[in-house]
Amino acid sequence: MRRKLTIAAIGATLALGLAACSGGGAGSTDGASEGSGGGGEGGLVGVAMPTQTSERWIADGDAVKKGLEEAGFEVDLQYGNDDIPTQQSQIDQMITKGAKLLIVASIDGTALANQLQAAADAGIPVIAYDRLIRDSENVDFYVTFDNYNVGVQQATSLLVGLGVLDEDGTAVPEVTGPFNVELFAGSLDDNNAHFFWKGAIDTLQPYIDEGVITVPSGQTDIEQAATLRWQQETAQKRMEDLLTSTYGGGTKLDAVLSPYDGISRGIITALQNAGYGPSRSDANPMPVVTGQDAEIASVKLIQDDVQFSTIFKDTRKLAEQAVVSAEQFLDGEDPEANDTETYDNGVKVVPSYLLTSDIVYANNIQSLLIDTGYWTAEQVEKGQA
Ligand code: GAL
DSSP states (O other): OHHHHHHHHHHHHHHHHHHHOOSTTTTTTTTSBOOOOSOOTTOEEEEEEOOSSSHHHHHHHHHHHHHHHHTTOEEEEEEOTTOHHHHHHHHHHHHHTTOSEEEEOOSSTTSOHHHHHHHHHTTOOEEEESSOOOSOSOOOEEEEEOHHHHHHHHHHHHHHHHTSBOTTSOBOTTOOOOEEEEEOOOOTTSHHHHHHHHHHHHHHHHHHHTTSEEOTTOOOSHHHHOOGGGOHHHHHHHHHHHHHHHSTTSOOOOEEEOSSHHHHHHHHHHHHHTTOOSSTTSSSOOOEEOOSSOOHHHHHHHHTTSSOOEEEOOHHHHHHHHHHHHHHHHTTSOOOOSBSSSOBOSSSBOOEEEEOOEEEOGGGHIIIIITTTSSOHHHHHHTOO
16 A cells, blocks of 8 residues: 555656756756655655756656655755765765665765765665665665666667667668767766666677778777766767867768767757758758657657657656665665676675666657656647656
8 A cells, every 4th residue: 555655646746846847947956955844754764866957857856755755754855966075965964864764866976985884884774776876885775777778778779770770679681881870978977877888889889890880980988988977068069079070071970879868969959050950851861869868858859850769767666666665674674676786886786676768769759758647748749848
């Protein structure tokens, strides 16, 4: 019964959270306390989220908070404004306030060892949320998606966009390229960025080896492809630099591997400014651009045939899993894990619960995102929550 209530509450909260997030301008209240919730006889739970500049983290934070409150806990939800010292001090304060458990989506996964030591000293369990916290033995559990497979899906959708694979993943041998592709990675201090990259490169490497895909810039190391803090502007600037350095003489770019929708929008802006598109059906077509998170602005771009694909990770399910795991901890049980091998944080393998993700193309926006209530048809039409 409690579980059912939790799921219903999370669904309602996501709808509210997304409705409250109006796209541009998010982040102005970053770093501010979201306050604490009602009754709370179960005790205080601290929830640390990285930023409000991306709507997914707002939805995550709202859904976790609501689910915990429905389960009888008081909640201290904080956003760290993508600033490491801010997040560190927010977590310090949660511990000082007497939190019984912490749920943390880190900004820099390597920067919280002191906070986690303080939590361990006070007997407070820590659940890493979506992003693994590294270099600490005091991470007790991890809820996330199968991040390697997210990278596989990103690369697979890129190959589908080039016509090298059918949408069902079957090879189309007569399509041999060579295709010019550039590669983007996420923030190197986020453990996920490495999993996305590895899944994608493992998938693309056979095609690179066969000469079906080439990377004309030669920038094939994750360090060269990285985007600090996943920032759109940083990605736009790198794409502009690549266009200038490598595509000046009429060389045509066919596809860009992007690990996150914000990065994709930076890439698309740079490409449009350079004369590509504006859409994939125009004379000088927009290259295939991938993504992640099914952010509303990008879903609209996919519907309009500008961005090619994104990866949908249902944050409602992740929030629900975090709440279930927290309840199990606070009931004195070990949370149920479905992976005890993959996520070595440098000190230990953290028991994890992994969820699955889906590739979004223009033709399944309806079934994956609208029919499931993640976005409404009106929101997709407007490109705004
Ligand atoms: C990652 C997360 C992605 C995306 C990215 C940028 O850690 O797994 O879904 O949100 O951060 O925020």
